[in-house]
Amino acid sequence: MRRRTVLAGMGALAALAGCSRQGPFKLGFLAGLSGRAAVTSEEGRNGAILAVEQVNQAGGLGGLPIELTVQDNGDDVQTALRAMQALVAAGVQAVVGPFASSVAREVLPLAEKAGVLLVSPNATASALAEQDDALVMLNPSTREATRAYAELLWRRGQRRVAVATATDARNGLYAMAWRDEFSAAFQALGGTVTAQQGFASDASTAYGQVVRSLLDSQPDGLVFACGSVDAVRLAQQVRKQAPEMPVAVADGAAGEALIALGGDAVEGIIAGQLHDRSSRAPRYLGFVEAYQARFGRQPGYHAVLSHDAITVLVQAQTRRGRGESLKQAVLRHGPYDGLQQPIVLDASGDTTRPPFFVVVRDGRFEPLR
Template identity: 30%
Template sequence: MKTHPTTPAASPLAVRTPSHAATLAAILTAVAVSTTGCGGLLDSSSKGGSSKGPIILGMDIPLSGSSADIGPYMRNGAQLAVDEINASGGVLGRKLQLQTEDDACDPKTAVAAANKLVAAGASVSVGGYCSGATLPTLPIFDKQKIPMVIPAANSNQLVAQHLKHVFLINGTGKQQAAAAVAWLAKDGAKSVAVMDDNTSYSKDIADLTYAQLGTAGAPSKATEEAVNPGESDYSPNVTSVLKSNPDYIYWTGYYQEGGLLIRQFRQAGYKGKFLVADGSVDRKLVEIAGGSGGEGVYATMTQTPQTTPGAENWIASYKQKFGAEPGPYSTQSYDAVRVAAEAIKAAGSTDGDKVTASLEGLNGFQTFAGPLKFTSDHTLSNGGFVILTVKNGDFALQDSLN
């Protein structure tokens, strides 16, 4: 495998909108400055009791189970950032080391994975895909004062506990629900059925979306239906939903069940439209739906590498290093590492409280989502959701909702 040839200063980050184009030079400079010139800073504390070894960044991601396809995208995106930062001298004169653990998107497995990362001496957690699996890890990391920079999981329950060390760099469920309602109204939906899988992430978005339906300017409510994840036959749910006669169905769960539902709705004669949430944005959704059955499906999603203006060189760097196309949440995971490194550098230490204070103080740090500044809830002020649509078997940008 070829070694990645670029340093952070030469790795072009994306800008999401034309209004950010003038800041491209600042983005490149920010990456270089945040990862170089750190050798003169002394690290006052380190997990594991040493200030000389590598700084460990822990990452719980799904490497098995129904969402296993997402894990490698996240791991590779994070590793790309680690390698770039290390090539420029590391942070505080030390190298970064990424340690990944499989959480299988399962709460019990995730707890075990989080405890492994704590035992390994992780200074910051940069993982989290499934909200239901990420939630039980929050008190584990928080108790050890290990900051969490969560790149993908986005249930509002993650921040509802107001834990000091928890930060989200993906848009929240509330922001995604607002984007869904805006698109449904814009696309002329008349009656919408909302479906979820009863997990924290999925139910959060579904409930928030359904609550807004029927209000001024929004489509009317058809029904809200929950399914049991992991099943192969959803015909009872399909029959129940079709009785409400929707012309639009919004599925807020993951791609495995989403693909099956789309296929079974089409087989049952449903002619309306589908909208899916970000957990279903994967090529596997289209494969499971039956190819042509997935064509034209819409999705609420933060930008993927392929739909981000200006990300071509970053994609090329990723492909050169890993021999594959980047996928959903690879850029967010890349940024999670960069944000963590910037906070450690600003703190001059890996002390959890000091790094957390640095995260709260970030103002204008350049990421794929634009200049970063956390709200008082440790979320993004703008979720950055766009509408994607399936064209020729893959997701492409449909509408920026601007």
């Protein structure tokens, strides 16, 4: 029944589409499917694939299918640019991705030149927000998320926190913005940031020394602004040096990879995510059932947001007026039917949605009570 709920919704979208196009509606998917971000990127790819399959099973757009082309942006700029060029050459109208803010910054000029819209499920750097460009961000900017983090830790009695930040080119655009905005929000509440320690997101980094320098400042909590792999390596060192120290990780580290890689070291860690795992929304429950049937596991928030990205593009296409570009249609014709809540975009293609905080308990993300 729940899966039929999602399919019915997709079928309604398909029925609304015009029939003037002579070929498939071509979309791309761009994320780091190799390297450090592979787990979360694969999850996002699966969410996009499922959404496309559901629309096509319901009759496509005006009887024509959606065609999804997947590219891996790797871990370096040149690979990302080649991947974006391949999507442009494939004739896509829009791309779901990239997931990393740093990659979005690098490929955005190429997308602008080609007239291809980027709908990123996961890019959050404030430097990318409030811009009239070809990037739509379904994740709120770091400014919104970090304020919620600061308020949560303050309510939980933390007054002195130390922050570790990935400062390399791969993660720095997001992580340093996250650190700065969190620190400002926490200090505005009356808290103290006792130490800020940057590190390279690299296996050669002495993660034990990073943690030691944080602990030397005598904090009552640690915060990690980085990706999942680095958060796990830092958490492992915390469990060796100060097992009872509270740890929170930025939303960029809060994907399924945190648990898959972290094991016991990440038990008790707090994180913010952009979907509510306890939601009883019919569309969300139908999605979870369909995702499990298709991929054999539970979806995480990267899958949810990628599915939402396809929904935005499909609904905007069905509502698109004569002479409108796809970007104009996306910005003008919301709100869109997200799996858990309406997706509302402002004139810059940015959104606001509060994070849902979770805690790792017994190898699962559970809602924080």
